[in-house]
Amino acid sequence: MEAALNTHFADLDFALGRLTLISRHDALLILRISLGTPRMLHTIRSAPCVGHHGLIRYDNRLRVGLEQILNITLSENLWSQATLPIKYGGLGIRRVPQLALPAFLASAAGTLSLQNAILGSENSPPYGPMEAMMAQWQTTTDLALPEPQQWAKQNIWDKPLLDRVVDELSNSLPSERDQARLKAVAAPHAGDWLLAMPIT
Numbered sequence: 001m002e003a004a005l006n007t008h009f010a011d012l013d014f015a016l017g018r019l020t021l022i023s024r025h026d027a028l029l030i031l032r033i034s035l036g037t038p039r040m041l042h043t044i045r046s047a048p049c050v051g052h053h054g055l056i057r058y059d060n061r062l063r064v065g066l067e068q069i070l071n072i073t074l075s076e077n078l079w080s081q082a083t084l085p086i087k088y089g090g091l092g093i094r095r096v097p098q099l100a101l102p103a104f105l106a107s108a109a110g111t112l113s114l115q116n117a118i119l120g121s122e123n124s125p126p127y128g129p130m131e132a133m134m135a136q137w138q139t140t141t142d143l144a145l146p147e148p149q150q151w152a153k154q155n156i157w158d159k160p161l162l163d164r165v166v167d168e169l170s171n172s173l174p175s176e177r178d179q180a181r182l183k184a185v186a187a188p189h190a191g192d193w194l195l196a197m198p199i200t
Contacts, residue, residue, distance in 0.1 A: 001047060001049050001052060001054070002054060004043055004047070005043070005049070005052060005054030005055065005057075005058065006054065008039060008040055008043065008054075008058060009054065009057055009058050009061060011039065012035065012036075012039065012058060012061055012062065012065070013061060015035045016031075016035075016061070016064075016065035016068070016069075019031060019035070019065065019068075019069055020068050020069065022200075023198065023200045024069055024070065024071070025198040025200070026198045026200055027069045028069055028070070028091070028194075029194075029197075029198055031065065031066065031069065031093060032091065032092045032093055032194070036062055036093050036094070037062075037093070037094040037095075037096055037099060040055075040058065040096050041103065044096065044099060044100040044103045044104060045103045045104060045106070045107035046104075046107065047104070048104055048129040048132065048133055049100060049104075050097075050100045050101045050104060050133060050136065051097075051100075055096045055097045055100055056097055058096050059095050059096050059097055062093065062095075062096070063079055066082065066091075066093055077169060077172055077173070080165060080168075080169050081169055081182065083095045083098070084162065084165065084166065085162065086191035086194050086195065087186070087191065088162060088166055088186055089166075089182055089183075089185035089186030089190070089191070090191075091194065092191075092194060098161060098165075099158070101133060101136065101137060101140075101157070102154050102157030102158040102161065103154055104129075104130075104133055105130065105133050105134065105137065105151065105157050106151065106152055106153060106154035106156075106157055107154075108129065108130040108133070109130065109151030109152045110151075110152035112130070137157075141160070141161065141164075143160050166186075169182065170182060
């Protein structure tokens, strides 16, 4: 796990150095759809790496890279908002440590029937990493497990965590004006410019 995450970090570090050489809109689009969290999805879906320090290191590098692309310094509130999906009013640059648990649980649940078919469901023991991650879900998030028929859908695991981030962000904003701004950027079609192809 350490070697795999170090490789991802080195790739991200190299790519972010190159992204500062192109236009900001192009760099933001490439970071969002190709180089940031999407490069980590296979790893976090296939390995129980929740809580690994390599994910936090990757996340910190992603933040610094985003600050360089946007030419701003992100406060904690702004970083939290930037890492929300576009429809929630963010930039769609997802945080890997937040996404690791929903991604692994959905992937493990989605392949459980295949695993049981290969190993023989009568003799196969419960899938240990999945059970451990479900226990961690209940203790760290203080949320109930979704319905079992929905376990294979990553957005079912992800949505309550995103709703919690939005609530915490909204409660931490000091003024009604800031809260209105957050609601405005989360309105339908407010973030469509982030989905448009850039014309450099």
